[in-house]
Amino acid sequence: MQLKISDYLKPEAIIMEMKAKEKIAAINELVAHMVKNKLVDDGKEFINALAKRENLESTGIGDGIAIPHARTNAVRALVLAFARSPDGIDFSSIDGKPSHIIFLIASPENMKSEYILALAKLSRLLRKRAVRELLRNAKDPDEIMEIIKKNEE
Amino acid sequence: MLVLTGDADQSILSAAVQFCRSVDGRLYVLFVIEPNRVSRLASLTHQKVKFVQDKTEEAGWQLLYLIEDEAVENGVWTSLHLEEGNLMHVINRYVDSYQIDALLTKRKDEAKKIFVSSSITVVGL
Numbered sequence: 001m002q003l004k005i006s007d008y009l010k011p012e013a014i015i016m017e018m019k020a021k022e023k024i025a026a027i028n029e030l031v032a033h034m035v036k037n038k039l040v041d042d043g044k045e046f047i048n049a050l051a052k053r054e055n056l057e058s059t060g061i062g063d064g065i066a067i068p069h070a071r072t073n074a075v076r077a078l079v080l081a082f083a084r085s086p087d088g089i090d091f092s093s094i095d096g097k098p099s100h101i102i103f104l105i106a107s108p109e110n111m112k113s114e115y116i117l118a119l120a121k122l123s124r125l126l127r128k129r130a131v132r133e134l135l136r137n138a139k140d141p142d143e144i145m146e147i148i149k150k151n152e153e
Numbered sequence: 154m155l156v157l158t159g160d161a162d163q164s165i166l167s168a169a170v171q172f173c174r175s176v177d178g179r180l181y182v183l184f185v186i187e188p189n190r191v192s193r194l195a196s197l198t199h200q201k202v203k204f205v206q207d208k209t210e211e212a213g214w215q216l217l218y219l220i221e222d223e224a225v226e227n228g229v230w231t232s233l234h235l236e237e238g239n240l241m242h243v244i245n246r247y248v249d250s251y252q253i254d255a256l257l258t259k260r261k262d263e264a265k266k267i268f269v270s271s272s273i274t275v276v277g278l
Binding site: 052053056057058061071094112115116117119120121123124127 | 207212213214215217218219221222224225228229230231232233234235
């Protein structure tokens with residue numbers, strides 16, 4: 001199955017400087033941003049699904065990255081959002097470090113294959129130190145999009 | 154803790170999740186990419202090492218997230234890890250770091266190796 005992260009992440013789903021300082025506030029801010037930009041139908045259900053996951057696992061994958069995610073019918077298609085936190089947020093990362101780059105992924109319940117593939121592709125992409133550095137230093141959403149597009153090929 | 158390598162298949166998922174559920178345990182899932190195996194596979198298939206490495210890593214993440222999805226549906230706490238290096242060294246590091254008390258693996262040859270060198274319970278699924 002061919003799937004590209006850059007096909008699903010939209011510039012309007014990018015927050016260059018997140019205000020939130022802790023995990024649940026960060027998820028709320030990202031979801032509110034997605035609802036405002038009409039990327040999510042039911043923000044409340046979406047937050048509940050993400051919070052349920054956060055209680056059962058650590059979505060901080062280390063190296064300053066967190067990927068909160070959920071399968072929920074609060075969304076109608078595979079959606080992604082990106083946020084940067086200058087101070088970092090505690091996502092209970094496996095390496096104990098705060099997360100500065102947060103990618104959120106969600107899909108409807110019946111899109112399990114796409115959802116798993118998107119998570120896998122994103123995790124692999126973000127293991128590259130050079131990509132993480134570029135994302136942390138990007139100036140605007142267009143540059144974020146360009147970095148992802150260029151490096152996932 | 155569940156240990157996976159490039160040879161692992163999906164049949165291990167449900168067994169591992171149900172095992173953790175039955176003992177009310179936490180599931181640390183570790184996928185290990187072994188450079189030697191990647192090089193060997195690249196050589197056998199006449200592909201570039203980088204290509205095989207990327208494919209192995211992506212397959213590893215997919216397996217990890219598949220397990221996580223099933224674990225979450227069953228209310229089992231999960232933590233996903235993908236590491237590169239010597240299998241035994243990585244396993245020993247994780248056993249020490251996370252106070253692992255049982256280890257599950259699919260491949261019987263791995264189970265034997267791990268059983269010989271590990272101080273914890275090893276289950277070959």
